[in-house]
Amino acid sequence: MIDSILKLSLDEIKKGYSYNPDKGIFTCLTCGKVFELGEMFSIGGRFYDASKAVQIHRQKEHEDILDTLTSFDKKYTGITENQKELLFMMYNGMSDNDIAGKTGVAPATVRRQRFAFREKAKQAKLFLAIFELVENKYSQRKEKQVEDELINIHAGAKMIDDRYLTTKSEEDKIIESLFESLEPLKLRAFSPKEKKKIVILSKIAAQFEKNRKYSEKEVNEILKAIYPDFATIRRYLIEYGYMERTKDCSEYWLK
Known part of the structure; x- marks a missing residue:
């Protein structure tokens, strides 16, 4: 699953489903179920078009997309188990004082971690923009050979080296x-x-x-x-x- 997810846009990853405009299909990232434009889908006694049906499918059939994304190994997310726990508490609307009380640290420590998350997200966003510009330019080189490309790393790899x-x-x-x-x-x-x-x-x-x-x-x-x-x-x-x-x-x- 991780290989297919990493090929998608950030927006698609957050939604939990992708859209292929050439084929006119929406695909659930978790189970791979396909919803094709032009078809009507019966859910709970009502009919929905493909774009709405895939959203309802995600809500009814699968866990929150955050659960799915954070289930991947640290080598993909860069998130430790402690950081994952903190992110879930933030996601569930807990205040700094509530999180501090539950984790046994000072509220100031929680605020510092939230600040660190925000700065890391800024860096990641800029790096992604920079890398995509470089990668797109590289892929357009006429003399670029397919042989130069690195092989894909399998999803279960336990150590990337x-x-x-x-x-x-x-x-x-x-x-x-x-x-x-x-x-x-x-x-x-x-x-x-x-x-x-x-x-x-x-x-x-x-x-x-x-x-x-x-x-x-x-x-x-x-x-x-x-x-x-x-x-x-x-x-x-x-x-x-x-x-x-x-x-x-x-x-x-x-x-």
């Missing part, structure tokens, strides 16, 4: 050297080098369907067809945050 500083060109070379074939996917060797490991795991993770639960047997069968040492691949998929599983290992799913 130099392992992910890999270009599309480097990714292609790694895939070409380490995979015997792509259809069907066959891995020649599992490299111990971190950059190569990320590329390998990303390619293998793509063989699984999103929003589907797999038994351990099903996971093993899929991985065994790709590489003989399927247990190692399965362990790294979990360790590097590509997949999650239940404590008893009865179910696996993509993050």
Whole structure:
């Protein structure tokens, strides 16, 4: 979900749904339900057009968008657990004195934190404007090659570091050297080098369907067809945050 959200405008993220003018559809960010222009949607015995229906859907079917956004890891939000708690209290209309009483700090401490939030938001807004100008200009360069682009970081990544500083060109070379074939996917060797490991795991993770639960047997069968040492691949998929599983290992799913 985080990858799709980060591609949207700030306004769409805050609303909790996006609009595609080319296709004429509204899409809920949480569940992916689509509302197409021209259709009427029955909700609670009344009919609504797509733009109103998606708003009502958000209100009735899902938690507050703030809950969704703050549920993401700190590497995406930059917010600590303590800061998250404070933001929720502010969001719920609590005064500085009320927050201070609940958290055991002085009201002045709460005011300083609110000031810090405001200044951070100002910096973030200006940085976003600056970066978008630079990024748009860069993307318009005629000589810019797709190969220069950095690979995407998967949603479950547990530590963002130099392992992910890999270009599309480097990714292609790694895939070409380490995979015997792509259809069907066959891995020649599992490299111990971190950059190569990320590329390998990303390619293998793509063989699984999103929003589907797999038994351990099903996971093993899929991985065994790709590489003989399927247990190692399965362990790294979990360790590097590509997949999650239940404590008893009865179910696996993509993050």
